[in-house]
Amino acid sequence: MLVLARKKGESILIGNDIELSVLEIxxxxxxxxxxxxxxxxxxxxxxxxxxxxxxxxxxxxxxxASDLQHQFKKIKKS
Incomplete structure (x- = not known):
């Protein structure tokens, strides 16, 4: 596991298209x-x-199977 410290307003990039930003602490x-x-x-x-x-x-x-059919009937009614 990589552990990084970030402050409010800082970001990290994961790959080329995912950005994780600290908005508020x-x-x-x-x-x-x-x-x-x-x-x-x-x-x-x-x-x-x-x-x-x-x-x-x-x-x-x-x-x-009969209990399952009973449950389906209850769902259809509601």
């Missing part, structure tokens, strides 16, 4: 700005981990 919170091409996906890691955990849980759960 308040206490222990840093506001970052990211300039990247639209095709580059940017996710908060905690969101990614949460979705990954939900997928693992869903993969391990078992549900009968």
């Amino acid at each position: 308040v206490g222990d919170t840093i506001k970052l700005g990211i300039k990247a091409p639209a095709e580059v996906g940017i996710l908060r890691k905690e969101l990614y981990v949460s979705v990954e955990n939900m997928n693992v849980t869903a993969e391990q759960s078992t549900i009968s």
Whole structure:
């Protein structure tokens, strides 16, 4: 892992087309700005981990076909 120190208003470049800028520092919170091409996906890691955990849980759960049909019918009604 590369560790860099940056001050407010300073940036780093990742490759040729991604720029990470420090916009604001308040206490222990840093506001970052990211300039990247639209095709580059940017996710908060905690969101990614949460979705990954939900997928693992869903993969391990078992549900009968009739229960699944019942759930679909409930969704259609709402």
